[in-house]
Amino acid sequence: xxxxxxxxxxxxxxxxxxxxxxxxxxxxxxxxxxxxxxxxxxxxxxxxxxxxxxxxxxxxxxxxxxxxxxxxxxxxxxxxxxxxxxxxxxxxxxxxxxxxxxxxxxxxxxxxxxxxxxxxxxxxxxxxxxxxxxxxxxxxxxxxxxxxxxxxxxxxxxxxxxxxxxxxxxxxxxxxx
Amino acid sequence: xxxxxxxxxxxxxxxxxxxxxxxxxxxxxxxxxxxxxxxxxxxxxxxxxxxxxxxxxxxxxxxxxxxxxxxxxxxxxxxxxxxxxxxxxxxxxxxxxxxxxxxxxxxxxxxxxxxxxxxxxxxxxxxxxxxxxxxxxxxxxxxxxxxxxxxxxxxxxxxxxxxxxxxxxxxxxxxxxxxxxxxxxxxxxxxxxxxxx
Numbered sequence: 001x002x003x004x005x006x007x008x009x010x011x012x013x014x015x016x017x018x019x020x021x022x023x024x025x026x027x028x029x030x031x032x033x034x035x036x037x038x039x040x041x042x043x044x045x046x047x048x049x050x051x052x053x054x055x056x057x058x059x060x061x062x063x064x065x066x067x068x069x070x071x072x073x074x075x076x077x078x079x080x081x082x083x084x085x086x087x088x089x090x091x092x093x094x095x096x097x098x099x100x101x102x103x104x105x106x107x108x109x110x111x112x113x114x115x116x117x118x119x120x121x122x123x124x125x126x127x128x129x130x131x132x133x134x135x136x137x138x139x140x141x142x143x144x145x146x147x148x149x150x151x152x153x154x155x156x157x158x159x160x161x162x163x164x165x166x167x168x169x170x171x172x173x174x175x176x177x
Numbered sequence: 178x179x180x181x182x183x184x185x186x187x188x189x190x191x192x193x194x195x196x197x198x199x200x201x202x203x204x205x206x207x208x209x210x211x212x213x214x215x216x217x218x219x220x221x222x223x224x225x226x227x228x229x230x231x232x233x234x235x236x237x238x239x240x241x242x243x244x245x246x247x248x249x250x251x252x253x254x255x256x257x258x259x260x261x262x263x264x265x266x267x268x269x270x271x272x273x274x275x276x277x278x279x280x281x282x283x284x285x286x287x288x289x290x291x292x293x294x295x296x297x298x299x300x301x302x303x304x305x306x307x308x309x310x311x312x313x314x315x316x317x318x319x320x321x322x323x324x325x326x327x328x329x330x331x332x333x334x335x336x337x338x339x340x341x342x343x344x345x346x347x348x349x350x351x352x353x354x355x356x357x358x359x360x361x362x363x364x365x366x367x368x369x370x371x372x373x374x
Contacts, residue, residue, distance in 0.1 A: 013231050017305070052196055084238075105315065143300045162289050
């Protein structure tokens, strides 16, 4: 687990969203130790908790190995940041290397492609009963067209989904409630 | 700065909403403007370097200033203080979810929160992608990466490293208002990506 999280953290430069794409492949598709729902839940926690956006992997660590897993998962975030110390020494040289920002730009654009593919993979599993499409559409609308904080959009869309499931027969599809 | 003061500063930082960008702004305000312990130029140098360290920028900044004010022990104090709030809340909420398993509320959770969380992923992806939607090497890299994942099942970390290396040799410098600049924004920049979502 720690190895996979470390690879995800390093290769995504600690970006929480890109890490989700890497983890979806490692833990959900390949190792099958997590479901897409678990990964999405963990990712959503980054939006409702303070601090930086990649600490949701503590949730993944907990789901897999309890408290020990959650604490170990933090090493995947913390250890790579110690590269800062030797790099501080060589900062002047790094600043003049034009390849460095070009590398990060190439990394960024590749990450976008990976995210698009992962979004497709996540969508296939998460969108089935009619109510999921309604919640998705409402959440997207609130996030794109309003200035509401993400956590509020999340809460409103979820509340609407709950209301629809409780009030409309068949909205939950074949999911037993 | 004493270790206890360092802990208090970064613990307060750990309660900031708005991800890395907000945290960095708050830290800059504290260290540069209020306490005058660091010049703005020094802070920006550290920030610029943190953006190219292969970890979250905020943790890299915590290591830098933790080391400056407290040596290696200072780095541990700064990091632990900063991640403690989010870590605790995240694990508690996860425990809450697991407690709901087996109850009628659990399938309801999957039917409602999951699609809303998927919306966050979609918006984050779109915000990142907008910058690359024009004919360019970057667009080609993005397309190849998507095809690599969906069609060939190539490992994402491998694709990321390959994309970075290709970019190092092929991405063109961008010119902004007559000033030569490199494309320094990265999607690995948690602050920018999450802030715009």
